[in-house]
Amino acid sequence: MVTKGVLSFLRERGLVAQVTHEDELARLLDTQPVTVYVGFDPTADSLHVGHLRSIMMLVHLQRAGHRPIALVGGGTAMIGDPSGRTEARPILTRETIAYNAQRFKEQLGRFxxxxNGRALLLDNSEWLLELRYIDFLREIGSQFSVNQMLTADAFRTRMERGLSFIEFNYMVLQAYDFLTLYRRYGCRLQAGGDDQWSNILAGIDLIRRLEHDAAYGLTCPLAVTASGQKMGKTAAGAVWLDASKTSPYDFFQYWRSVDDKDVASFLAIYTLLPMDEVRALSELEGKAINRAKKVLAFEVTRLVHGQQAAEEARQAAEALFESQGGMEEALDGAPSTEVALEELSGGIGIVELLVQCGLVPSRSEARRLIAQGGIYLNEVRVADADFLVTADQLRQGRLLLRKGKKSYHQVVARG
Structure with missing residues (x-):
């Protein structure tokens, strides 16, 4: 339960990057129920770790007495958001988008x-697919300046490679979503990742122009680690919230193996633990920080997959490591190979690394084991034989390779 100012609470948990009309919004959130929305474009058949920050914003806002709208972008997914991308997104079929949207709805219901209307789950295809183009241009398109749009961060990174006309419409449609939610549900606040800032501002301005009323925007920092690496990318690919795509055990191990420098912020952002407990766990140092990592892994897994799955994942991890004296002891006792940090910085293919360490006799054997799910990097299963191992995967200057259940090898960065 939020006991201090809502905006201050979100900032304390690391969930605020930028905010419009800060003092005004802070007073509004502290004095009356506010309807707030976050959009999720169904470009895949599952949400992933990168979505969790925006989801946690909605979770905390609902716990503070506000009404979230989780907006599945069944309409906007047909265009593709150019924000933060250097290439155009592939155009998906209506059938694929509808299937993905249904999967999103199922997953969002966990959070x-x-x-009784305490939160709403909507799909913007309901209004976007029925638009009359000329009418839309006259009412909505006339409110946008092309010159202003071209200066937005959402488009700037795409200009050199070419921005298609269909993508250029994305900002207008997202702004129209905000306007529609304002008109139908009294939605006054849009939240999302910081890469959505330009799109959010466009919606605020559209509401001001057409409805002569105030609306607000709130963004959270993008999901990156302390080293600047994008979160949710591992040797096994993306870290999905769907248990059939990333098992609860692999999900648990992803959080269990995060860098020490990320533990404090991740506990605040991705769990519902009270901040006093987060601060206490964050003060642990040395080997004791592994206790904080176990709490982090369990709490996030419980939030995403439920109590039983989290317990099973924790028990499986303990059976594997703690029966042998813990991961740290397993690392200390494992054979090791030194690799130049410069070489890791440039990236080494996982197959080449396995052969170089002598963990497998040949490249073909490495590929066979990877295909069979028998190779792990930092206790996350490697799914792609073309995966590139880089310095970003180092944990305290080391990597842990595992073949099968018990064959360990550590890679130590040199230089």
Missing amino acids: LDFG
């Missing part, structure tokens, strides 16, 4: 209470 938010949709009972």
Whole structure:
């Protein structure tokens, strides 16, 4: 439960990057229920770790008495958001988008209470697919300046490679989403990742122009680690919230193996633990920080997959490591190979690294084991034989390779 100012609480947990009309919004959130929305474009058949920050914003806002709208972008996914991308997104079929949207809805129900209208789950295809083009241009398109749009961060990174006309419409449609939610549900606040800032501002301005009322924007920092690496990318690929794509055990191990420097911020952002407990765990140092990592892994897995799955994942991890004296002891006792840090910085293919360490006799054997799911890097299964191992995967200057259940090898960065 939020006991201090809502905006201050979100900032304390690391969930605020930028905010419009800060003092005004802070007063609004502290004095009356506010309807707030976050959009999720269904470009894949599952949400992933990168979505968790925006989801946690909605979770905390609902716990503070506000009404979240989780907006599945069944309409905007047909265009593709150019924000933060250097290449155009592939155009998906209506059938694929509809299937993905349904999967998103199922997953979002794990985080938010949709009972008795306490939260809404909507799909913008409901209004976007029925638009009359000329009418839309006259009412909505006339409110946008092309010159202003071209200066937005959402488009700037795409200009050199070419920005298609269909992508150019994305900002207008997202702004129209905000306007529609304002008109139908009294939504006054849009939240999302910081890469959505330009799109959010466009919606605020559209509401001001057409409805002569105030609306607000709130963004959270993008999901990156302390080293600047994008979160949710591992040797096994993306870290999905769907248990059939990333098992609860692999999900647990992803959080269990995060860098020491990320533990404090991740506990605040990705769990519902009270901040006093987060601060206490964050003060642990040396080997004791592994206790904080176990709490982090369990709490995030419980939030995403439920109590039983989290317990099973924790028990499986303990059976594997703690029966042998812990991961640290397993690392200390494992054979090791030194690799130049410069070489890791440039990237080494996982197959080449396995052969170089002598963990497998040949490249073909490495590829066979990877295909069979028998190779792990930092206790995350390697799914792609073309995966590139880089310095970003180092944990305290080391990597842990595992073949099968018990064959360990550590890679130590040199120089």
